[in-house]
Amino acid sequence: YVVAQLGLNNVYYYAFDYMLETMFLEPLLLFMLYYYLLKIDADRRNLLNISSQNGDVSASFNTCTNIQSAENCKEFSETIHGDGNFDLRNINNKLVLKSIRIKLHDRDVRILTYIQNTLHMVSTKEEMLFLIKKLNGLVRLKVDSFKKSCEYLNVEYVEANYNISENDPYLAGLVDTDGTIVYNYAGNRIECNLEFENNKYTSKLNLDNVIPHYKPSVAFRESHKSITFKFQSVKGMVFLYDYFMKNRLYSDFKFYRVSKIKRFIEVRDYKNEAKNSTEFKIYSDFILD
Template identity: 50%
Template sequence: MVAQMGLNKFYSAIDYMLETISLANYLLFSHFYSAFSICFGIGRGKFINKKNYLRNYLDASGSFNLLLNSQINNYAAINLNNTDIQSAENYIGFSETIRQLFNSEEKFYHWLAGIIDGDGNFDIRKSTDILARKPKLKSIRIKLHNRDVRILTRIQNYLHFGTIITAKNKPYSIYSVYKNEDKIFLINKLNGLIRIKSDSFKKACSIYNIEHIEPNYNISAYDPYFAGLIDTDGSIVFNYNSNRIECNLEFKYNSYTSKLNLDNVIPNYKPYILLRTHNANKTSQRFKSIAFKFQTVKGMVPLYEYFIFNRLYSDFKFYRVTKIKKFIEIRKYQKSDFHSVEFKIYSDFVMDWIQYQNPLWTKVPFVKNLRIK
């Protein structure tokens, strides 16, 4: 009987604990729902579109997750899932949590606009209907090398729509959006953010009677738009002669790229702008390009800080960026004696840097200057 009484007390304690946990969860959810309702005007007799709700408030795994990133256990600045949501462990007010949720959403669409301006396409076609006056937006597409397919899967996981098709016998994949409701949703989200592909984007807005918002070509500090451009059209390169790591962007020169101002996107680091003339396909036809080159030794730290805050989803490029901090510590060893320990450390670093996901590393001219063995 004594044993039974002890067991009953044990069960009672367990029940009490579970009830306490349930009550805490209920209060937590109620508090959030109240704040959420006030922000969005959701009350009796008001409903929200389920599909758009899922698009905005599900995490990449497809689960409802408002407390993704604990700042106690993780470093938010280098969170690979790109979520800046403060955890309840550091809770000050749910308004702050919701604000950070919106910042995370805004961060994604700014980055996506950079991706589309880099390697995206609004596929405008003439309508097959003779009576139709407007052209048709067949799809919104992004085409990337298979090495960077993670960028496409991230977009698909975040948006919860679109398809990815890998080309046969070619090393690239294409993310496509075909459904009208999805195209309209995406156009509205990107309105005011597309800068380089502006001509086709304006036509897409016109097709769906969406008023086009003129973008700001002065890219603000830490804007993820720049990271999207680097993920697609940019390059992270090692300049052996100048002993530094650089970041470069180059576009065909036109009325839109000429307005692009990247002076403020990386605080304390302005790019060198270069205009060049090229021959098109080895013919007499010529075209101009505009290049933005971040290429100073002092700028390597601001460059590193920007991409830690706005990580690249091209693993090849992001790996190179993450090595900047270590490189600053050992770059002075380049001038050491060829047979010294210091130069061996330098050579090992540079070899690792250029070999990562680079099957053409043997073609790099300065490899012959390094101590490989």
């Protein structure tokens, strides 16, 4: 995002400050995250195995409990659907589920903090079994590895419903970990985009009903072997806003972009005003924010 910002606003020299700030902010955030997690965990157990590479923060859970509510299970399963995975190892010719991992950008550390505050670490096979049972029937994209995890724990796999219901938080979880909220200058709109590898699981995903009155456009990109879901109509922006107000994103910068939609609807027509007009200045200031 820093590179893109420099490309769009190369006359603003403070962009270089943003770039340098990002470079030095990452190790600081990692230190702060690890420090606070240790403070929260009174027993000083390794709650999360944290590592950073290319601006990504990955966290490994040996697994978690305290997810008695269905809502907590949903939120956790959504986050895994991003760059997370079920870590299965072949040990002595036997498949073993070692950990469950979540990977995000370092700007989204708040998501890991939220998960930490909701879920607690466990380390036994019995507790791992508890978690897998809770997630069973909710995993839609990381299916192959989840099936193997079920097999390892002798749990009968339950297929999830791929028709996502109205205002289900599942979409918010996908956007948190794998989606984008962007301003489209040519279309003069704020939109929400998702892109996944095209396979037999992602192709079954139906997001038509999750945001009332707003269906995404679905397309296949042969060059990337991917499938895209795009909420990108001007009329649908208000419905996008309403959905994310009910299902708050834990990625602060994405939620900030969503929160600006209502104000954007008020000023978007100023784009066509004279360049030296007050209205165009209001529009320009809004876009540069």
